[in-house]
Amino acid sequence: xxxxxxxxxxxxxxxxxxxxxxxxxxxxxxxxxxxxxxxxxxxxxxxxxxxxxxxxxxxxxxxxxxxxxxxxxxxxxxxxxxxxxxxxxxxxxxxxxxxxx
Amino acid sequence: xxxxxxxxxxxxxxxxxxxxxxxxxxxxxxxxxxxxxxxxxxxxxxxxxxxxxxxxxxxxxxxxxxxxxxxxxxxxxxxxxxxxxxxxxxxxxxxxxxxxxxxxxxxxxxxxxxxxxxxxxxxxxxxxxxxxxxxxxxxxxxxxxxxxxxxxxxxxxxxxxxxxxxxxxxxxxxxxxxxxxxxxxxxxxxxxxxxxxxxxxxxxxxxxxxxxxxxxxxxxxxxxxxxxxxxxxxxxxxxxxxxxxxxxxxxxxxxxxxxxxxxxxxxxxxxxxxxxxxxxxxxxxxxxxxxxxxxxxxxxxxxxxxxxxxxxxxxxxxxxxxxxxxxxxxxxxxxxxxxxxxxxxxxxxxxxxxxxxxxxxxxxxxxxxxxxxxxxxxxxxxxxxxxxxxxxxxxxxxxxxxxxxxxxxxxxxxxxxxxxxxxxxxxxxxxxxxxxxxxxxxxxxxxxxxxxx
Numbered sequence: 001x002x003x004x005x006x007x008x009x010x011x012x013x014x015x016x017x018x019x020x021x022x023x024x025x026x027x028x029x030x031x032x033x034x035x036x037x038x039x040x041x042x043x044x045x046x047x048x049x050x051x052x053x054x055x056x057x058x059x060x061x062x063x064x065x066x067x068x069x070x071x072x073x074x075x076x077x078x079x080x081x082x083x084x085x086x087x088x089x090x091x092x093x094x095x096x097x098x099x100x101x
Numbered sequence: 102x103x104x105x106x107x108x109x110x111x112x113x114x115x116x117x118x119x120x121x122x123x124x125x126x127x128x129x130x131x132x133x134x135x136x137x138x139x140x141x142x143x144x145x146x147x148x149x150x151x152x153x154x155x156x157x158x159x160x161x162x163x164x165x166x167x168x169x170x171x172x173x174x175x176x177x178x179x180x181x182x183x184x185x186x187x188x189x190x191x192x193x194x195x196x197x198x199x200x201x202x203x204x205x206x207x208x209x210x211x212x213x214x215x216x217x218x219x220x221x222x223x224x225x226x227x228x229x230x231x232x233x234x235x236x237x238x239x240x241x242x243x244x245x246x247x248x249x250x251x252x253x254x255x256x257x258x259x260x261x262x263x264x265x266x267x268x269x270x271x272x273x274x275x276x277x278x279x280x281x282x283x284x285x286x287x288x289x290x291x292x293x294x295x296x297x298x299x300x301x302x303x304x305x306x307x308x309x310x311x312x313x314x315x316x317x318x319x320x321x322x323x324x325x326x327x328x329x330x331x332x333x334x335x336x337x338x339x340x341x342x343x344x345x346x347x348x349x350x351x352x353x354x355x356x357x358x359x360x361x362x363x364x365x366x367x368x369x370x371x372x373x374x375x376x377x378x379x380x381x382x383x384x385x386x387x388x389x390x391x392x393x394x395x396x397x398x399x400x401x402x403x404x405x406x407x408x409x410x411x412x413x414x415x416x417x418x419x420x421x422x423x424x425x426x427x428x429x430x431x432x433x434x435x436x437x438x439x440x441x442x443x444x445x446x447x448x449x450x451x452x453x454x455x456x457x458x459x460x461x462x463x464x465x466x467x468x469x470x471x472x473x474x475x476x477x478x479x480x481x482x483x484x485x486x487x488x489x490x491x492x493x494x495x496x497x498x499x500x501x502x503x504x505x506x507x508x509x510x511x512x513x514x515x516x517x518x519x520x521x522x523x524x525x526x527x528x529x530x531x532x533x534x535x536x537x538x539x540x541x542x543x544x545x546x547x548x549x550x551x552x553x554x
Contacts, residue, residue, distance in 0.1 A: 019238075083452070083459055086141060
């Protein structure tokens with residue numbers, strides 16, 4: 001199965017303040033946007049980040065062909081258990097997620 | 102009244118295109134605004150009340166901006182001075198400004214806007230039910246507030262307007278929202294409030310909203326219907342896509358942005374390319390609400406010592422997880438016996454660099470690395486205890502064998518000593534807002550004139 005990162009233009013993640021992470025999927029075209037919107041379930045993303053899906057906010061922005069997810073950071077930025085101060089490596093998990101065509 | 106705001110870059114200390122800045126000054130801005138901070142690099146800056154950028158980088162860029170201000174003859178504003186925007190970093194920035202004023206021979210009126218909060222003020226507001234948690238919020242009480250090393254409130258447009266109203270040439274602000282320094286003047290001059298906040302959000306990272314993000318300099322023109330954004334570096338362009346996509350950046354909700362006194366709603370915003378470089382935005386809405394300011398606070402979460410070893414021997418690389426599990430159990434016992442410390446009095450954690458150190462339990466891939474870095478993190482309640490644990494575990498991190506009947510291995514220590522004292526571990530301790538009766542209630546202004554005989 002193809003990986004999400006091979007189908008879309010770009011996936012990025014970043015802190016949105018010390019308590020949240022936000023992930024942007026730039027699909028690159030309306031066609032890919034429509035396909036990814038169908039095949040990428042909120043539950044799959046929640047599972048990837050080990051978050052309860054009710055805490056995961058999902059936004060779909062057709063004008064930009066973007067799907068965006070925001071969720072509370074699994075550990076607060078900079079706390080003892082944090083491993084990634086800027087949260088930018090989280091995007092790799094989505095890039096590497098295999099999706100049905 | 103149309104208001105032109107020149108933004109030299111997303112943050113002071115990261116550099117900008119000097120030719121583009123000169124072009125911006127020549128285009129007659131009404132104000133020059135730059136952000137000086139962020140929480141993005143972690144709690145250390147706020148915890149200690151120090152800047153994350155070097156004094157030399159800050160001073161050399163501030164010199165350029167002070168010269169640009171003198172040439173343009175308009176106010177220059179820096180928000181969230183010294184990364185964290187505490188009173189100490191406002192004073193640090195003020196000191197740099199005084200040095201430069203003397204070196205450049207400038208006569209200046211300087212307003213300092215202070216944002217630090219005494220814990221007693223916040224505790225009183227908390228008791229009065231005027232401190233509200235955001236999601237997710239750490240537990241807060243008068244006691245936890247008193248233990249914080251620094252608390253700041255994020256100023257909005259009103260406090261920056263008060264500083265500008267003093268007639269200051271330069272405003273050195275403590276913590277502000279990233280957007281408030283940019284929106285303050287357009288709002289004061291009666292430009293469209295939705296457009297002012299939206300344009301400020303688009304401009305707060307400098308040229309990040311353009312096709313040439315590292316060029317820094319952009320100009321935003323605000324008016325009664327909206328705003329027009331234009332990058333000033335050669336070859337940089339703003340497109341409806343690059344501009345609208347910036348609302349996604351470091352923002353958990355791409356349509357709503359909360360600010361002191363209300364929120365911005367860009368659901369109905371329209372983005373139109375005026376030409377190859379410029380984008381016009383209209384239809385953004387400001388929705389007034391209660392006057393609350395966001396609080397940020399940091400406290401010491403322990404003291405750390407770290408240790409690093411590299412495993413290259415194939416058997417240890419393959420069995421690295423098993424090795425650290427056994428080593429951890431052995432060291433826990435050694436620390437208990439030799440130091441009399443039970444495991445709940447400190448933490449010892451090993452992370453495997455080359456396996457899963459960035460993502461931890463979220464990691465889904467496995468591989469066959471050539472070598473593995475073992476990063477040991479000791480967190481204890483005092484620096485002395487952390488250092489002592491570091492010294493105690495050092496020889497075992499170097500020599501601990503996987504099995505009893507083998508010659509002692511010796512792993513690669515990259516430096517001597519292998520352990521490093523990190524000092525205090527700071528942590529963010531507030532994700533709350535505080536309600537105010539008057540915007541200046543939690544902020545303080547100082548105005549001085551320098552260079553006058």
